[in-house]
Each structure stands twice: as C-alpha cells, then as structure tokens.
Amino acid sequence: METKQPRQKGRRQEREARILSAAEKVFAEAGFGGATMQLIADMAGLPKANLHYYFPTKEALYRQVVENIFQIWLRAADVFDSATGPAEGIAAYIDAKMELSRAYPAGSKVWASEVMHGAPVIQDYLETTLAEWTEGRMEVIQRWIDEGRMDPINPRHLLYMLWATTQHYADFGHQIETLNNGAPLDDAGWTEAKRAIKQIILTGVGVEIPPET
Amino acid sequence: METKQPRQKGRRQEREARILSAAEKVFAEAGFGGATMQLIADMAGLPKANLHYYFPTKEALYRQVVENIFQIWLRAADVFDSATGPAEGIAAYIDAKMELSRAYPAGSKVWASEVMHGAPVIQDYLETTLAEWTEGRMEVIQRWIDEGRMDPINPRHLLYMLWATTQHYADFGHQIETLNNGAPLDDAGWTEAKRAIKQIILTGVGVEIPPET
DNA sequence: ATTTTTCTTGACCAAATGGTCAGGTTGTGG
DNA sequence: CCACAACCTGACCATTTGGTCAAGAAAAAT
Numbered sequence: 001m002e003t004k005q006p007r008q009k010g011r012r013q014e015r016e017a018r019i020l021s022a023a024e025k026v027f028a029e030a031g032f033g034g035a036t037m038q039l040i041a042d043m044a045g046l047p048k049a050n051l052h053y054y055f056p057t058k059e060a061l062y063r064q065v066v067e068n069i070f071q072i073w074l075r076a077a078d079v080f081d082s083a084t085g086p087a088e089g090i091a092a093y094i095d096a097k098m099e100l101s102r103a104y105p106a107g108s109k110v111w112a113s114e115v116m117h118g119a120p121v122i123q124d125y126l127e128t129t130l131a132e133w134t135e136g137r138m139e140v141i142q143r144w145i146d147e148g149r150m151d152p153i154n155p156r157h158l159l160y161m162l163w164a165t166t167q168h169y170a171d172f173g174h175q176i177e178t179l180n181n182g183a184p185l186d187d188a189g190w191t192e193a194k195r196a197i198k199q200i201i202l203t204g205v206g207v208e209i210p211p212e213t
Numbered sequence: 214m215e216t217k218q219p220r221q222k223g224r225r226q227e228r229e230a231r232i233l234s235a236a237e238k239v240f241a242e243a244g245f246g247g248a249t250m251q252l253i254a255d256m257a258g259l260p261k262a263n264l265h266y267y268f269p270t271k272e273a274l275y276r277q278v279v280e281n282i283f284q285i286w287l288r289a290a291d292v293f294d295s296a297t298g299p300a301e302g303i304a305a306y307i308d309a310k311m312e313l314s315r316a317y318p319a320g321s322k323v324w325a326s327e328v329m330h331g332a333p334v335i336q337d338y339l340e341t342t343l344a345e346w347t348e349g350r351m352e353v354i355q356r357w358i359d360e361g362r363m364d365p366i367n368p369r370h371l372l373y374m375l376w377a378t379t380q381h382y383a384d385f386g387h388q389i390e391t392l393n394n395g396a397p398l399d400d401a402g403w404t405e406a407k408r409a410i411k412q413i414i415l416t417g418v419g420v421e422i423p424p425e426t
Numbered sequence: 427a428t429t430t431t432t433c434t435t436g437a438c439c440a441a442a443t444g445g446t447c448a449g450g451t452t453g454t455g456g
Numbered sequence: 457c458c459a460c461a462a463c464c465t466g467a468c469c470a471t472t473t474g475g476t477c478a479a480g481a482a483a484a485a486t
Binding site for chain 3: 457468
Binding site: 028029030031032033034035109112113115116117118119123126127130131134151153154156157158160161163164165167168169171172174175176178179192193195196197199200201202203204205206 | 241244247322325328331332382385387391408409416417418419
C-alpha cells in the first residue's frame with residue numbers, strides 16, 4: 001500500500017525538511033522581507049531553482065515554516081490540561097515553553113515577527129485555533145480560582161504574561177546573551193531562569209511552588 | 214548667535230520629524246528588509262529623492278529611528294530610581310513601560326525587530342548604555358532584597374520579566390487585539406492589564422501593592 | 427538686487443530578487 | 457532494455473529597490 005516512503009526517510013521529505021530548517025533560520029535572522037531565496041538555498045546547500053520545485057513561492061515556504069511552529073507551540077501547551085492543579089499546571093507550562101524557547105529560538109522569532117507584522121499569513125489561526133485554546137485555558141484558570149485554589153487574577157493577562165516571559169528568552173536571546181557578557185545561557189542559566197520565573201509567577205498567583213519538574 | 218532655528222519649528226526639523234515618524238511605522242509594519250524608501254516617502258507625503266537629502270541611506274534613517282526609541286526607553290526608566298522602595302519602584306516602572314507600549318507601539322516593534330535580528334545597528338548600545346543601566350538596577354533590587362524589603366529573587370530575571378511583559382502589549386498588540394474580538398484594548402482594558410501585571414509581579418516578589426499610581 | 431546657500435524633485439541606473447523554463451539526470455515499473 | 461515519471465539546475469527575465477544627479481526653486485545673506 002505504501003509504495004512511496006522508501007523505508008528510510010524519502011528523498012522528498014528529507015529535502016523539504018532541510019529547506020524548511022534553513023528557511024526557519026533565515027526568516028528568523030532577516031525577517032520575511034530581508035530573507036532571500038538565494039540565502040535559504042545556500043544555507044540548505046541546494047540551488048535556488050530547486051527550492052522552487054518543492055515550494056512554489058517564497059510565501060508558500062514561509063507559510064509552511066510558520067504553520068510548523070504553530071503546531072509545535074500548540075502541542076506543548078497540552079501540559080496545561082494534564083495538570084492536577086494550578087501549581088503543577090502553570091509550572092509545567094512555564095517549563096515546557098522555556099524548553100521550546102531554548103530548542104526552537106528561530107521558530108519563536110519567526111512567530112513573533114509574523115504577529116508583529118499583523119499576522120498576514122496566520123490570521124485565521126489566531127482567530128480560530130488560538131482563540132479557542134485561549135478560551136479553554138482561561139476557563140480552567142477561572143475554575144481554579146472559583147475553587148479557591150489560587151488568588152483571583154485575570155486569567156487572560158496571566159496567560160499573556162506566561163507567553164511574554166517565556167518567549168522573551170528566545171526572541172530577545174541576543175540581548176540576554178549580550179547582557180550575559182556575550183555568552184548564551186548555559187544549563188544552569190536556563191534552570192535559574194525557569195526557577196525565577198516560576199517563583200515570581202506562582203507566588204504571584206498565590207500557590208505553592210511545586211518541588212521538582 | 215542662533216541665526217538658524219527660525220522661531221517656529223524650522224523646515225528641517227519638521228521635515229526630519231515627519232520622515233522619522235513615517236519610517237517608524239513602515240519599519241514596524243514591514244521590518245527593515247520589507248520596508249522600502251518609496252513606502253516611507255509616500256507615508257511622509259514627500260518624493261523619495263527628498264528622503265535621501267535628509268538621510269543619506271536607508272540604514273542611516275533606520276539607525277536614527279532605533280536610537281530615538283532607545284532614548285525614550287531609557288528616559289522612562291528613571292522612575293525606577295526616584296522610588297522609595299520596591300513596591301513603588303516596580304509599580305511605577307510597570308506603569309511607565311505600559312504607557313510607552315501604548316503610546317509607541319511602532320517604536321517597540323522596531324526595537325524588538327532590531328534585537329531579534331541580532332542588533333546589527335545598536336549592538337554597541339546594548340553593550341554599554343543598556344548593560345550599565347541593567348547593572349545599576351540590579352544593584353538597587355539586590356539592595357532592597359538585602360534590606361528585607363522584598364523576597365530574594367534573581368534581579369536579572371525580574372528585569373527580563375518586566376521588559377517582556379510590558380513590551381508584549383506593544384509587540385504582540387495585534388494578537389491581543391485579535392483575542393479581544395478584534396478590538397484594541399480601551400482605557401479600561403489597559404488599566405486592567407496594568408493592574409493584573411502589578412498584582413502578579415508585586416505579590417510574586419513579596420511586597421504590598423501600592424494604592425494608586 | 428544679486429549672490430550664495432539650502433532645499434526639491436523627476437528622471438535615471440546598476441544591482442538584486444522572485445520566479446520561470448527547457449533540457450538534462452536519476453530513478454522506477456514493466 | 458525501455459518508457460515514463462520524478463527530480464535537478466544553469467541560464468534567463470521582468471520587476472523592484474536603494475541610491476544618484478543635474479537642473480531648478482526657495483530662502484537667506486550680502
């Protein structure tokens with residue numbers, strides 16, 4: 001049934017993945033307008049014309065990059081649901097998003113850039129998927145509040161603060177690096193960042209900080 | 214002695230201001246690479262060649278925009294110093310930065326974009342002015358901690374959280390607007406945002422929330 | 427009034443960019 | 457071995473872009 005998909009990866013998938021990876025970096029470093037197909041091609045180690053075989057236009061390639069990031073984002077947000085209470089849920093979400101910021105800084109930047117420029121290609125996602133996810137999480141938080149398991153705070157702004165703070169470590173990674181004497185955060189640095197964020201936010205919403213994650 | 218500077222504004226200053234204002238918007242909406250001199254010229258209502266009379270290159274114009282923003286940023290940060298303690302200082306800083314996010318969203322986006330792309334034009338500011346400012350504020354916070362006026366938290370990450378959270382309302386304004394049913398935050402919305410942020414962070418660092426600002 | 431300086435702008439240019447395409451190569455099923 | 461499809465790529469093109477320039481128009485200085 002699966003005549004395609006030659007046991008290994010498949011030329012096509014491997015090529016597309018390589019192109020997407022290069023595109024993510026270039027779009028993150030230069031923005032959509034500043035990125036050139038030639039630059040992406042060079043970074044992917046392929047002739048420019050070949051990119052257009054897999055992705056018809058620069059915009060199509062960009063769209064694919066943004067959608068991929070969005071999916072990763074959403075998937076990681078599930079930790080919020082499988083939590084037994086506010087302390088575990090929020091702590092797990094902070095940890096998850098911080099790990100994403102560390103693992104996919106370029107993706108985070110592309111996302112930030114896309115939103116900053118008015119979300120020209122993922123506006124529909126914002127209005128549907130993201131709006132629904134946000135609504136759902138706000139309800140969860142509100143329930144925790146109603147049950148007296150955390151202080152009454154505005155769930156919407158709590159979510160914004162979680163996004164802002166965690167993504168900051170990716171989007172402004174260069175600034176953080178500069179203020180860290182030019183060196184990127186090491187393991188200890190990231191751990192300390194997560195710890196500090198959890199301390200402030202969890203204390204801020206009136207819950208105990210869970211022991212280990 | 215001041216033969217220049219004809220009582221009113223002066224043609225030159227007025228022209229430069231108009232160009233800079235248009236440039237700020239265009240750079241914010243399209244990024245450095247996506248912005249074109251023609252677009253800026255149109256928005257400023259001037260022929261393109263005229264821009265090059267006041268600003269020799271696109272990069273020079275961009276540099277001026279970024280430096281202006283940086284100055285506004287720094288100036289507003291002074292509220293931190295004139296505070297009598299952590300509660301007032303942090304609260305005032307949050308208020309000030311939120312008001313800047315509301316008043317200069319384009320500027321904030323240009324700054325974010327600049328940093329995200331590796332700070333090609335303001336790297337030196339990051340290394341000197343910003344680094345010094347950060348160092349100074351960290352000392353202030355550490356002193357408050359040592360004096361037992363707030364919980365022991367990592368001053369560096371507290372600052373990052375303040376920057377991230379407040380700037381988020383400018384940089385991700387479009388996303389916030391979309392999640393607010395397509396409408397920008399009104400006066401009440403901004404007040405509520407500031408209140409929520411102060412509640413979480415001030416509680417999070419173990420100080421009382423000051424009454425009014 | 428005349429000279430000198432500052433400013434304005436349409437027309438123009440070289441370079442870069444997204445995208446195309448025809449001809450070729452590689453792989454695959456029969 | 458052949459035929460067919462998928463894949464690759466150097467050369468090419470139309471358009472856009474940052475930037476220039478020369479010829480003037482205003483203003484200011486004399």
